[in-house]
Amino acid sequence: xxxxxxxxxxxxxxxxxxxxxxxxxxxxxxxxxxxxxxxxxxxxxxxxxxxxxxxxxxxxxxxxxxxxxxxxxxxxxxxxxxxxxxxxxxxxxxxxxxxxxxxxxxxxxxxxxxxxxxxxxxxxxxxxxxxxxxxxxxxxxxxxxxxxxxxxxxxxxxxxxxxxxxxxxxxxxxxxxxxxxxxxxxxxxxxxxxxx
Amino acid sequence: xxxxxxxxxxxxxxxxxxxxxxxxxxxxxxxxxxxxxxxxxxxxxxxxxxxxxxxxxxxxxxxxxxxxxxxxxxxxxxxxxxxxxxxxxxxxxxxxxxxxxxxxxxxxxxxxxxxxxxxxxxxxxxxxxxxxxxxxxxxxxxxxxxxxxxxxxxxxxxxxxxxxxxxxxxxxxxxxxxxxxxxxxxxxxxxxxxxx
Amino acid sequence: xxxxxxxxxxxxxxxxxxxxxxxxxxxxxxxxxxxxxxxxxxxxxxxxxxxxxxxxxxxxxxxxxxxxxxxxxxxxxxxxxxxxxxxxxxxxxxxxxxxxxxxxxxxxxxxxxxxxxxxxxxxxxxxxxxxxxxxxxxxxxxxxxxxxxxxxxxxxxxxxxxxxxxxxxxxxxxxxxxxxxxxxxxxxxxxxxxxx
Amino acid sequence: xxxxxxxxxxxxxxxxxxxxxxxxxxxxxxxxxxxxxxxxxxxxxxxxxxxxxxxxxxxxxxxxxxxxxxxxxxxxxxxxxxxxxxxxxxxxxxxxxxxxxxxxxxxxxxxxxxxxxxxxxxxxxxxxxxxxxxxxxxxxxxxxxxxxxxxxxxxxxxxxxxxxxxxxxxxxxxxxxxxxxxxxxxxxxxxxxxxx
DNA sequence: CACTAAACGAGACGGTACGTCCCGTCTTGAA
DNA sequence: TTCAAGACGGGACGTACCGTCTCGTTTAGTG
Numbered sequence: 001x002x003x004x005x006x007x008x009x010x011x012x013x014x015x016x017x018x019x020x021x022x023x024x025x026x027x028x029x030x031x032x033x034x035x036x037x038x039x040x041x042x043x044x045x046x047x048x049x050x051x052x053x054x055x056x057x058x059x060x061x062x063x064x065x066x067x068x069x070x071x072x073x074x075x076x077x078x079x080x081x082x083x084x085x086x087x088x089x090x091x092x093x094x095x096x097x098x099x100x101x102x103x104x105x106x107x108x109x110x111x112x113x114x115x116x117x118x119x120x121x122x123x124x125x126x127x128x129x130x131x132x133x134x135x136x137x138x139x140x141x142x143x144x145x146x147x148x149x150x151x152x153x154x155x156x157x158x159x160x161x162x163x164x165x166x167x168x169x170x171x172x173x174x175x176x177x178x179x180x181x182x183x184x185x186x187x188x189x190x191x192x193x194x195x196x
Numbered sequence: 197x198x199x200x201x202x203x204x205x206x207x208x209x210x211x212x213x214x215x216x217x218x219x220x221x222x223x224x225x226x227x228x229x230x231x232x233x234x235x236x237x238x239x240x241x242x243x244x245x246x247x248x249x250x251x252x253x254x255x256x257x258x259x260x261x262x263x264x265x266x267x268x269x270x271x272x273x274x275x276x277x278x279x280x281x282x283x284x285x286x287x288x289x290x291x292x293x294x295x296x297x298x299x300x301x302x303x304x305x306x307x308x309x310x311x312x313x314x315x316x317x318x319x320x321x322x323x324x325x326x327x328x329x330x331x332x333x334x335x336x337x338x339x340x341x342x343x344x345x346x347x348x349x350x351x352x353x354x355x356x357x358x359x360x361x362x363x364x365x366x367x368x369x370x371x372x373x374x375x376x377x378x379x380x381x382x383x384x385x386x387x388x389x390x391x392x
Numbered sequence: 393x394x395x396x397x398x399x400x401x402x403x404x405x406x407x408x409x410x411x412x413x414x415x416x417x418x419x420x421x422x423x424x425x426x427x428x429x430x431x432x433x434x435x436x437x438x439x440x441x442x443x444x445x446x447x448x449x450x451x452x453x454x455x456x457x458x459x460x461x462x463x464x465x466x467x468x469x470x471x472x473x474x475x476x477x478x479x480x481x482x483x484x485x486x487x488x489x490x491x492x493x494x495x496x497x498x499x500x501x502x503x504x505x506x507x508x509x510x511x512x513x514x515x516x517x518x519x520x521x522x523x524x525x526x527x528x529x530x531x532x533x534x535x536x537x538x539x540x541x542x543x544x545x546x547x548x549x550x551x552x553x554x555x556x557x558x559x560x561x562x563x564x565x566x567x568x569x570x571x572x573x574x575x576x577x578x579x580x581x582x583x584x585x586x587x588x
Numbered sequence: 589x590x591x592x593x594x595x596x597x598x599x600x601x602x603x604x605x606x607x608x609x610x611x612x613x614x615x616x617x618x619x620x621x622x623x624x625x626x627x628x629x630x631x632x633x634x635x636x637x638x639x640x641x642x643x644x645x646x647x648x649x650x651x652x653x654x655x656x657x658x659x660x661x662x663x664x665x666x667x668x669x670x671x672x673x674x675x676x677x678x679x680x681x682x683x684x685x686x687x688x689x690x691x692x693x694x695x696x697x698x699x700x701x702x703x704x705x706x707x708x709x710x711x712x713x714x715x716x717x718x719x720x721x722x723x724x725x726x727x728x729x730x731x732x733x734x735x736x737x738x739x740x741x742x743x744x745x746x747x748x749x750x751x752x753x754x755x756x757x758x759x760x761x762x763x764x765x766x767x768x769x770x771x772x773x774x775x776x777x778x779x780x781x782x783x784x
Numbered sequence: 785c786a787c788t789a790a791a792c793g794a795g796a797c798g799g800t801a802c803g804t805c806c807c808g809t810c811t812t813g814a815a
Numbered sequence: 816t817t818c819a820a821g822a823c824g825g826g827a828c829g830t831a832c833c834g835t836c837t838c839g840t841t842t843a844g845t846g
Contacts, residue, residue, distance in 0.1 A: 006796095027827060038798040040831095049829065144384075155381045158366075162358030170354075185351045188340075188385025223806065234819045236810090245808065398822095419801065430824040432805090441803065539772075547773045550758075554750030562746075576734075577743045581776025615832065626793045628836090637834065 006045050007056070010035045014057040019099045023054060065093060066122060070129070078142075079133045079191065083160055083182045084175070090164040091172035126157040134190075142192050152190045159186055202241050203252070206231045210253040215295045219250060261289060262318060266325065274338075275329045275387065279356055279378045280371070286360040287368035322353040330386075338388050348386045355382055398437050399448070402427045406449040411491045415446060453492060457485060458514060462521070470534075471525045471583065475552055475574045476567070482556040483564035518549040526582075534584050544582045551578055594633050595644070598623045602645040607687045611642060649688060653681060654710065658717070666730075667721045667779065671748055671770045672763070678752040679760035714745040722778075730780050740778045747774055 013035030017026040028050055032039040046052045072089040076082040131153040137143050143152075163170055163181075170181045183191075209231030213222040224246055228235040242248045268285040272278040327349040333339050339348075359366055359377075366377045405427030409418040420442055424431040438444045464481040468474040486492055523545040529535050535544075555562055555573075562573045601623030605614040616638055620627040634640045660677040664670040682688055719741040725731050731740075751758055751769075758769045 028829090029827080039829095040799075041797060043829070044796080050827090147380075151377075151381065155377075158358065159355045162354065181347075181351075184343075185347065185385060189381055189383075190385075224808085225806080234821090235808095236820080237818060239808065240818085246806095420803090421801080430826095431803095432825075433823060435803070436822080442801090543769075543773065547769075550750065551747045554746065573739075573743075577739065577777055579777075580732075581773055616834090617832080626795095627834095628794075629792060631834065632791085638832090 006037070006041070009037065010042055010045060010053065011057050011060050013037075014053050015061065015099050018054070018057065026054075028053070061099065062122075065097075066125065068093065070125075073129075076133070079130070079137050079156075080179075080182055080187055082130070082133050083156065083186065084178055086160060087164060087170075087172055087178050087182070088175065095173075123154075123157055123161065126161065127153045130156050137191065144190060144192055147190055156186060156190070202233070202237065205233065206238055206241060206249065207253050207256050209233075210249050211257065211295055214250070214253065222250075224249070257295065258318075261293075262321065264289065266321075269325075272329070275326070275333050275352075276375075276378055276383055278326070278329050279352065279382065280374055282356060283360060283366075283368055283374050283378070284371060319350070319353055319357065322357065323349045326352050333387065340386060340388055343386055352382060352386070398429070398433065401429065402434055402437060402445065403449050403452050405429075406445050407453065407491050410446070410449065418446075420445070454514075457489075457492065458517065460485065462517075465521075468525070471522070471529050471548075472571075472574055472579055474522070474525050475548065475578065476570055478552060479556060479562075479564055479570050479574070480567065487565075515546075515549055515553065518553065519545045522548050529583065536582060536584055539582055548578060548582070594625070594629065597625065598630055598633060598641065599645050599648050601625075602641050603649065603687055606642070606645065616641070650710075653685075653688065654713065656681065658713075661717075664721070667718070667725050667744075668767075668770055668775055670718070670721050671744065671774065672766055674748060675752060675758075675760055675766050675770070676763060711742075711745055711749065714749065715741045718744050725779065732778060732780055735778055744774060744778070 010031060014031045016034045017030045028042060029039055031053060032042045042053070043049060069086055069089050073082045073085045076085050131149060134143065134149050134153050138149060171177045206227060210227045212230050213226045224238060225235055227249060228238045238249070239245060242252070265282055265285050269278045269281045272281050327345060330339065330345050330349050334345060367373045402423060406423045408426045409422045420434060421431055423445060424434045434445070435441060461478055461481050465474045465477045468477050523541060526535065526541050526545050530541060563569045598619060602619045604622050605618045616630060617627055619641060620630045630641070631637060657674055657677050661670045661673045664673050719737060722731065722737050722741050726737060759765045
């Protein structure tokens with residue numbers, strides 16, 4: 001068993017454990033058993049021990065999440081649709097994916113810690129994508145005059161991630177509510193409103 | 197030593213320890229020593245143990261933070277100023293307050309966990325305050341037609357907290373940048389723009 | 393449970409384990425379980441860990457052994473009887489005492505190591521006792537002329553312990569053989585022979 | 589590298605390690621490195637693993653020791669000289685040989701364990717040699733009447749080995765003391781005394 | 785002179801014990 | 816009674832070593 005496969009196997013086991021028992025309730029022994037390897041090997045492959053294992057677990061899951069989201073919004077025709085789909089995807093994924101569900105429910109810290117550490121990168125990816133979509137909107141004349149595209153892309157990315165991460169605001173289960181939120185609030189200052 | 201004073205004393209000790217050593221590096225024994233009480237008493241006053249101690253520590257610090265912020269924006273003349281002051285206050289406070297600084301630097305999880313758990317309440321407070329400010333703006337005719345005041349207040353609260361919590365977006369150290377962000381982006385969809 | 397009692401309890405457990413499984417096969421966990429205490433407490437009471445536990449176990453057992461031997465030979469009428477009884481006692485004790493038996497059978501090292509370290513003390517005690525017995529013999533005129541009492545006592549002690557420890561020489565199970573060995577060989581150069 | 593040479597090489601490495609670090613502080617990896625071979629090969633040549641390696645190391649060293657001693661006393665003219673030379677040789681060898689020195693100093697157990705296991709054989713060799721010397725003494729009329737040659741040889745062998753192994757008794761560094769001990773005590777019951 | 789067979793080096797792996805640390809409970813004395 | 820002091824059981828951690836094993840690679844010996 002070579003390096004990458006071994007690490008992946010451990011991460012898979014760690015994810016299973018965390019899904020069931022949460023972070024605080026998951027022991028290195030549990031992870032090793034779930035991965036079908038020995039505890040010694042886990043420490044060989046993750047010299048950082050428990051912390052490194054969980055950090056890597058979260059990192060992998062978050063990367064997977066954003067990758068899937070990128071695919072889900074790739075062919076959206078316009079900015080509003082892009083954001084709607086992204087929020088909708090996030091909602092469905094968080095509901096459907098038991099692992100992420102449990103990750104957030106039991107102990108959100110490591111996930112959030114990682115999100116914090118990697119926030120700059122994540123924000124950059126999302127902003128980049130949004131900027132290109134915004135450029136198309138601008139070319140179509142649907143952007144308010146005086147709006148800086150870079151700033152606007154960053155703003156939408158920031159707020160979008162925030163809304164996605166904190167379920168308190170906006171009922172993501174309701175497509176109509178999402179549409180209203182996106183078009184009436186989030187993008188109102190950027191795009192030329194349809195009913196303006 | 198009666199209940200509330202005892203708890204406060206422990207929380208004070210816990211905050212000192214966490215400021216120096218972070219959450220993971222702080223032991224219940226450390227907290228007891230820093231508070232000048234015995235470990236047994238700590239468990240008597242915080243039956244939930246370690247978790248309860250740190251949760252309460254964060255809760256107290258967050259409450260203090262928002263209380264001070266409320267005072268800082270109490271006499272702002274309008275919505276934009278309110279939000280600007282709030283963001284500016286948050287920036288200065290986070291820079292000045294070594295405890296919060298360390299809290300976020302060393303291990304942001306418990307803080308974030310708490311912010312997550314108590315997000316609804318915090319959002320409610322902020323939203324309530326903003327709603328009243330918004331009502332005054334509406335009375336002055338500075339709110340775009342068709343804007344739902346409740347929704348708008350919630351939106352501003354959501355995004356404001358998000359920007360405050362995540363230092364990636366918008367340079368809070370620069371008042372001009374904050375002003376631009378608030379007026380050009382955050383409130384552009386709500387208020388009648390100055391240059392509209 | 394105070395210090396000495398706790399240590400004694402652990403030593404008791406250690407002795408039981410070693411009797412059954414030998415030194416190499418006995419784990420600190422085994423000792424703790426046999427003693428009915430936690431492993432943590434074992435390390436509290438024996439900061440030296442495994443090594444200290446076994447050293448103390450052997451020390452206690454050896455002390456007990458020599459204490460009993462001293463009592464067994466206390467009222468012997470003369471030197472030959474003293475040595476005979478000591479050897480007989482050693483033989484019976486080693487046969488009867490399952491613990492010592494196992495101690496020697498499974499892994500004699502720690503026992504021998506201790507015997508080696510404490511050899512000076514042991515030799516001193518035995519020599520002291522023998523010297524007083526020898527003095528009585530000398531007073532009765534049964535010591536060969538020219539014999540140095542101190543040297544003679546040391547010689548008998550040395551050889552006696554050696555014979556006792558190494559079962560190869562002299563069949564200790566046969567009182568007659570012991571008597572012959574003691575009187576014809578061990579003491580022949582010291583006492584005036586009966587048939588001389 | 590064939591079998592015997594390979595084993596010898598490992599034993600040499602093991603002896604070096606033990607001389608420096610003692611038994612407990614020597615790892616199979618250490619031995620392999622000191623021998624300039626791989627750990628796998630060590631286990632190929634010593635299927636018994638660690639225990640077999642150290643047992644063989646001690647066995648080799650002990651055999652070497654007794655072989656040299658046999659040569660040292662081969663041409664002694666009489667019994668007393670034989671024993672004197674043997675004891676003197678043992679003393680010098682133990683002082684000069686750093687390996688044996690360290691072996692005994694750091695952890696005497698394996699050495700003693702081996703000495704114990706092989707005691708019968710060792711005793712047999714020594715006894716056989718002494719018997720032949722004693723027969724010559726008897727032929728010369730220097731043995732006390734009534735002395736059983738076999739018993740006497742065994743007695744001298746037993747006590748001689750004991751004195752040699754336990755430095756407490758008799759100052760082996762002082763030839764005069766050794767001579768006195770041998771002639772006045774050890775052999776007093778066997779040989780016709782010179783001054784008798 | 786290729787070609788097989790064995791020996792060897794290198795190192796991953798499971799298993800297990802070690803010693804440390806911390807948590808949460810409990811008991812004991814003193815104020 | 817309330818608190819300080821601290822012992823205790825429990826359990827996870829990270830480390831280290833053992834003994835087994837699988838790979839290539841090298842070295843001999845043979846047809």
